[in-house]
Amino acid sequence: MRLEGETALVTGAAGGIGAATCERLAGEGARVVVADLDLHRARDLAGALDGMGVEMDVRSKASVGAAVEAAESELGPISVLVNNAGIAEDDFFSRTDEAMWDRVIAVNLRGVLAVTHAVLGGMHERGGGSIVNIASEAGRVGSQLSAVYSATKAGVIGFTKALARESARFGVRVNAVAPGPIETPMLQAAPDALGELGERFVRGMVASTAMKRPGRPEEVAAAIAYLASDDASFVTGETIGVSGGLGMM
Numbered sequence: 035m036r037l038e039g040e041t042a043l044v045t046g047a048a049g050g051i052g053a054a055t056c057e058r059l060a061g062e063g064a065r066v067v068v069a070d071l072d073l074h075r076a077r078d079l080a081g082a083l084d085g086m087g088v089e090m091d092v093r094s095k096a097s098v099g100a101a102v103e104a105a106e107s108e109l110g111p112i113s114v115l116v117n118n119a120g121i122a123e124d125d126f127f128s129r130t131d132e133a134m135w136d137r138v139i140a141v142n143l144r145g146v147l148a149v150t151h152a153v154l155g156g157m158h159e160r161g162g163g164s165i166v167n168i169a170s171e172a173g174r175v176g177s178q179l180s181a182v183y184s185a186t187k188a189g190v191i192g193f194t195k196a197l198a199r200e201s202a203r204f205g206v207r208v209n210a211v212a213p214g215p216i217e218t219p220m221l222q223a224a225p226d227a228l229g230e231l232g233e234r235f236v237r238g239m240v241a242s243t244a245m246k247r248p249g250r251p252e253e254v255a256a257a258i259a260y261l262a263s264d265d266a267s268f269v270t271g272e273t274i275g276v277s278g279g280l281g282m283m
């Protein structure tokens with residue numbers, strides 16, 4: 035019960051890594067805000083966890099502001115923020131266009147900035163908090179068919195380090211997790227969009243891990259819970275790989 039008394043907000047929380055994270059954080063005693071584009075699925079999960087489901091589109095300042103306000107008035111100040119919402123649109127960079135760049139950057143990078151901005155002031159005022167950003171090994175080693183995605187995740191890692199330096203004097207720690215291939219709907223995005231090429235891409239990612247298998251969402255959630263908790267009280271600005279040895283940074 036490392037998170038007893040904490041209020042944790044997880045974005046993109048209705049499925050995949052986000053849902054597993056909500057379950058883990060609630061299991062460790064946190065009150066959990068399940069924030070997602072999909073309010074129905076968010077509420078279903080929140081109901082099972084005795085938490086709160088809120089609609090949040092991380093691309094919209096108004097949506098983020100309203101969700102944070104509703105969450106804090108019901109469950110109290112947010113002391114743990116997990117920036118997990120992300121999307122993948124896989125293809126060779128030469129075949130992408132500016133509209134695609136904007137879509138991926140809006141969720142994966144700008145979304146992280148927007149939600150952090152909405153929560154950080156309160157953490158600084160109260161003198162404590164933990165932020166965990168979900169990056170990707172793609173942001174460290176680069177991933178074929180994912181140049182824009184890799185760029186956003188490298189951006190998240192840079193943001194994590196800079197914010198950790200700015201926030202330490204307020205008692206706020208900022209870290210990131212870099213998953214490798216994890217069995218969620220996102221891992222199916224490339225095969226769905228690109229057929230055999232996408233399937234080879236996923237097989238290649240799994241083959242690049244030392245452990246030669248994809249990970250489970252719960253294995254990522256365990257690292258997130260550690261970083262969120264006081265067990266990581268002297269850890270800030272770090273990116274922990276949860277990738278079966280894909281990155282080894």
Ligand SMILES: NC(=O)c1ccc[n+]([C@@H]2O[C@H](COP(=O)([O-])OP(=O)(O)OC[C@H]3O[C@@H](n4cnc5c(N)ncnc54)[C@H](O)[C@@H]3O)[C@@H](O)[C@H]2O)c1
Binds near residue numbers: 045046118217
């Ligand atoms: N699955 C993997 O292999 C993998 C690997 C490395 C990193 N990641 C990262 O982990 C995070 C979670 O990925 P996942 O695999 O669980 O994905 P997923 O597609 O299973 O779930 C993503 C969730 O985010 C929500 N979402 C999408 N756009 C949103 C928006 N604008 N605002 C709010 N919510 C939004 C979706 O509704 C969904 O519930 C992402 O940041 C992803 O980039 C995943």
